[in-house]
Amino acid sequence: MTAHAEMTGPGAVQTAAAPMAVPNRFDFVLGLADDALVAAQRLAQWCTRGPEMEEDIALSNIALDQLGAARLLLTYAGEVEGAGRDEDALAYLRDDREFRNCLLAELPNGDFALTMAKLLFLAAYQVPLYTALADCGDERLAAIGAKARKESAYHLDHASVWVRRLGDGTDESHRRMQAAVDEVWPYTHELFTPDPTAPVDPATLRADFDSVVAGVLAEATLTAPETSWMPAGGRNGVHTEHLSYLLAELQVLHRAHPGASW
Amino acid sequence: MTTARAAVAAVVDPEIRVITIEELGILRSVDQEPATGRVVVTITPTYTGCPAMDVIRADIRRALAAAGHPQAEVRTVYTPPWSTDWITEAGRAKLARAGIAPPDPVRPAGPVPLTLTVRCPWCGSPETEQISRFGSTACKALRRCRTCTEPFDHLKAL
Structure with a gap:
């Protein structure tokens, strides 16, 4: 799953993203922005394909919330960088190696249980993250955190309801929900890679995440798998092959018609 | 001439058309520069991804123009977050x-x-x-x- 195809086909004469020393704050903000942007794109892929109409609307609404947070964070990341890139330039004109999202966000949706496992873990990370940001010294990040925290709490609630319902449901729903947790769980470790210089050190969010997730899994009669496999790399731009396909769909229109508006 | 504040306060939310943006609590301030007459409106979104924001900005500018305030700027703030x-x-x-x-x-x-x-x-x-x-x-x-x-x-x- 982590195999990464180098995107240097014949004729693709691109200057590899110059490994210049970018300020740490830019990378941090970009990571959060890309988590939200990639999650939004993935969730939007459920639109018209939800298992029932209410869930179709729910997933699209959650995608919209993620997109809203992504736009604020991308705009701020562009200002921090100071190179004149706006939210569109950052969303549409970067290649996969320049994205800083966690691998969890880019994994394919799988079945509904897998999507709910992804959403549970992402929201259980974003809630304490945004809550901590709301109190951090960076005014802009604090404003975004205070705003997004309330929306993420609703996502967490929504995912928790489904994980409990499926886990503690029929034999088949339990089997599929457990399989989803088993598949996605290893990707959660990357979220908490320590970074003491960041406005909020991700490692400090682990206790909150563990406590919330343990509660939900217990009620859902599910267990977190015992595994030492901890895939990572997203924060450094080393992604699964799934991100390239996702970005192709996300970016094709903008790249085909640069600067188009309506 | 309607005051700038009254004109903006009467703008109706485009998605819930029974309530004004003032009643919804997303209108934060309306300030007019005495010298130029230029109006600066500050609003805040209900949800970060609210797709109605562009329409609300356009509706505010249109209402101000109709009330005799063609020079207007609409700013969006995120803090404190809407409740x-x-x-x-x-x-x-x-x-x-x-x-x-x-x-x-x-x-x-x-x-x-x-x-x-x-x-x-x-x-x-x-x-x-x-x-x-x-x-x-x-x-x-x-x-x-x-x-x-x-x-x-x-x-x-x-």
């Missing part, structure tokens, strides 16, 4: 009359709160149930009354 507690009493009454159950007061921080009872805006019965946690807009959920069987929107407490 359903900012919906005015008049706004709540209008929502209820339009069949949209107004939100409960937001509770103190704690575990994710769930609404316990939402009264049916049509018949007043407390016997209602949630059909969908997400509704026709980001800020609403869908419910149904067990007494009169009518479905209705509920503005989620945020």
Whole structure:
């Protein structure tokens, strides 16, 4: 799953993203922005394909919330960088190696249980993250955190309801929900890679995440798998092959018609 | 000439067309520079991804132009974050009359709160149930009354 195809086909004469020393704050903000942007794109892929109409609307609404947070964070990341890139330039004109999202966000949706496992873990990370940001010294990040925290709490609630319902449901729903947790769980470790210089050190969010997730899994009669496999790399731009396909769909229109508006 | 404040305050929310942006609590300030007459309006979104924001900005500029204030700028702020507690009493009454159950007061921080009872805006019965946690807009959920069987929107407490 982590195999990464180098995107240097014949004729693709691109200057590899110059490994210049970018300020740490830019990378941090970009990571959060890309988590939200990639999650939004993935969730939007459920639109018209939800298992029932209410869930179709729910997933699209959650995608919209993620997109809203992504736009604020991308705009701020562009200002921090100071190179004149706006939210569109950052969303549409970067290649996969320049994205800083966690691998969890880019994994394919799988079945509904897998999507709910992804959403549970992402929201259980974003809630304490945004809550901590709301109190951090960076005014802009604090404003975004205070705003997004309330929306993420609703996502967490929504995912928790489904994980409990499926886990503690029929034999088949339990089997599929457990399989989803088993598949996605290893990707959660990357979220908490320590970074003491960041406005909020991700490692400090682990206790909150563990406590919330343990509660939900217990009620859902599910267990977190015992595994030492901890895939990572997203924060450094080393992604699964799934991100390239996702970005192709996300970016094709903008790249085909640069600067188009309506 | 209508004052700038009055013109902006009368702008109707494009998605919930029974309530003004002032009653919804998303209008933060209207300031006019005495020298130039230029108007600066500050608004805040209900949800970060609210797709109505562009329309609201355009509606504000249009209302100001019609009221004789062609020079206008609309700024968007995110802090302090909007809360359903900012919906005015008049706004709540209008929502209820339009069949949209107004939100409960937001509770103190704690575990994710769930609404316990939402009264049916049509018949007043407390016997209602949630059909969908997400509704026709980001800020609403869908419910149904067990007494009169009518479905209705509920503005989620945020």
